[in-house]
Amino acid sequence: MDGITYQCLGLLQLKTTILAVKFNGGVIIGSDSRASMGESYVSSKTINKLIQVHDRIFCCIAGSLADAQAVTKMAKFQLSFHSIQMESPPLVKAAASIMRELCYNNKEELQAGFITAGWDRKKGPQIYVVSLGGMLLSQPFTIGGSGSTYIYGYVDAKFKPDMSLEEAIQFSTNALALAMGRDNVSGGVVHLVVITEAEVKHVVVPGNKLPKFHDE
């Protein structure tokens, strides 16, 4: 997992922090809300990087915002057509495979990586990473973006499989807050989406309500 994100960082600045974590009964997908141009201008303080591609499947994007929006728009269309043909909700694997095909076949032109997470009837909660060149990998939790380098230690130490919902929300909020605290191109509010069989819940933690650590 470390190898992938390092490679991405080598090619371009993924100016964000994104993560996804599986817990008992669902997944949480989360991101910061800052979009930047260059190293110093914040073009948006409240952008939503969590894109819904189907009822129970979300993507979070890193890299060129334009490329990411184009790919997710295409994937959303293909996925909805596929799900109507199948007459059943799509598998998370199918959504991730569609993104992978788009990323791999157009790898010369595109510069965007994704985390696809969701819930389906067959395998329950799942997380897939689709990296820049079009690699597809399944993980129990994953972090991405430029801010992720600052929290590898935290997530490696604090992640436990089969957490409860509250523990998972605390884990994600802490991780994003720590990354936003150290990475100048991540910031704003914390967007979380909790996906379970029953529902999809958006949780927004504004900047002044974020957990504080020793030096703040």
Add this chain to the structure above:
Amino acid sequence: MSSIGTGYDLSASTFSPDGRVFQVEYAMKAVENSSTAIGIRCKDGVVFGVEKLILSKLYEQGSNKRIFNIDRHVGMAVAGLLADARSLSEVSREEASNFRSNYGHDIPLKHLADRVAMYVHAYTLYSAVRPFGCSFILGSYDEDDGPQLYMVDPSGISYMKEMTCRELVKEVAKIIYIVHDEVKDKAFELELSWVGEVTKGRHELVPKDIKEEAEKYAKESLEEEDDSDEDNM
């Protein structure tokens, strides 16, 4: 039935005055005149059996297969023109393979049956081509969805159609032996395949020892029936 088309049966692009497409009906006749293919679904799998008529003593055992593997988890048994069936099995294989390449998982059987049925139907629309002269049965087994069986006929309709797999293999062999008409056709070879929990979801030919046991059971049951007939007389 057998009404002759007289002029409305020359191409698949012509309807008859009573709303029938005769070419498609003639294609179904090709299926009716061929030897038997059976697919039966049981609670933990699907079993296929085909009566392969031996046209020449020079043919090796196991040649002219009429049961095909479409994907690891899907099998197809055919009746009708074998050449048409072979070309359709290639089409089905491509569909299943493209699906896996695009979506990352096994193709659901209903979707495969629908796609192949659409392909078969396309050949019933134009005068430049003739309809496929074969029907086929598709079967698969999946842990979550269980055993499934679909049939597609030359008009392009697909429709869905319960013992354990091991017992069922013997019954399928028995049915084929009963159905085989000793007088009309000469020798035949039995082809058996299965997909289910017993093969962990993979479609395979039934292993030789189980097949021999099934054939023995089938032949014994036939003799029993003959004996009981004689007693009654």
